[in-house]
Structures are given as structure tokens and as C-alpha cells.
Amino acid sequence: MAYDLYAFDLFAAPRDRYDFLDWISRAFRSVDGPLGSDPTRASPALQAWQRDMAQGFPGAADPHRAFDPDSTGASKNADYLFTQCAVQASFEWDSCGPALLRAKKAAQARGVGLFDATGHDGAVWMISSRGRWEIVHRADDTRQSFA
Numbered sequence: 001m002a003y004d005l006y007a008f009d010l011f012a013a014p015r016d017r018y019d020f021l022d023w024i025s026r027a028f029r030s031v032d033g034p035l036g037s038d039p040t041r042a043s044p045a046l047q048a049w050q051r052d053m054a055q056g057f058p059g060a061a062d063p064h065r066a067f068d069p070d071s072t073g074a075s076k077n078a079d080y081l082f083t084q085c086a087v088q089a090s091f092e093w094d095s096c097g098p099a100l101l102r103a104k105k106a107a108q109a110r111g112v113g114l115f116d117a118t119g120h121d122g123a124v125w126m127i128s129s130r131g132r133w134e135i136v137h138r139a140d141d142t143r144q145s146f147a
């Protein structure tokens with residue numbers, strides 16, 4: 001099983017938890033093959049987020065990617081899928097801590113949201129009603145939406 005993170009356009013994503021999960025699922029439902037691996041499909045901010053991530057977690061076309069699955073560098077590889085409003089990044093579980101830390105820093109720097117899809121609490125970071133980049137909802141939230 002992979003560890004999946006999603007960076008997304010803050011203005012395209014729904015604010016309600018259930019609407020957000022439906023939106024992100026629909027965004028990647030039909031993304032497959034070479035079309036999904038084209039970073040130019042994504043917004044400039046999402047492309048910049050992916051470039052920041054690739055510095056530590058190279059993607060399939062990156063010359064720094066470890067191709068020997070038994071090498072120590074292989075756990076630092078990532079797979080990226082692109083849509084216009086979101087990027088999915090998949091990592092080995094061994095890299096989940098460093099990947100999440102880098103993803104959060106890159107998301108804040110690039111002004112995009114972040115969804116920790118396979119993390120223990122399914123956290124979503126966006127700009128909150130207080131104007132801060134912070135967790136706005138999680139899997140264990142009982143509320144339907146937030147202000």
C-alpha cells in the first residue's frame with residue numbers, strides 16, 4: 001500500500017469535508033496513462049509544489065530516481081498524477097514522515113492546500129476562516145462543514 005498526499009488549488013476545492021472527498025475522488029477517477037503524468041496540466045502553483053517535492057522525492061521521469069527497487073534510495077521515489085486542480089503524490093510507507101513534512105512546507109510556500117489521504121486522521125490543510133493555513137477538517141470530525 002502507498003502513502004498518498006494530494007496538493008490542490010485552494011479556490012477549486014469545496015470547503016465541506018464530504019464535498020471535498022467527493023471532489024478529490026472525481027478529479028482522479030479518470031486520470032490514467034500518459035495524460036496523468038503531464039505536469040503542465042496542473043496550475044503553476046501545483047507545478048511548483050511538485051518541483052519542491054521532487055527535490056527529495058523524484059518522480060518517474062526524474063534522472064535522480066532510484067531504479068533498483070532494493071537500493072536505499074528507492075524508498076525516496078514518488079509517483080505523481082496531475083489534474084488541472086490537484087496533484088496526487090504516492091510514496092513508500094517508509095517515507096511517510098519526511099514526505100508529509102516536505103509536502104506541508106511546500107504547500108504553505110506555494111499557496112496550495114494539502115490532503116493527507118492515507119494518514120491516520122485524513123487531515124486537510126487549507127486557509128481557515130481565521131486566515132491561517134491549518135487543518136480545517138479531519139476524518140474524525142463530526143461536524144458537516146466548518147466556518
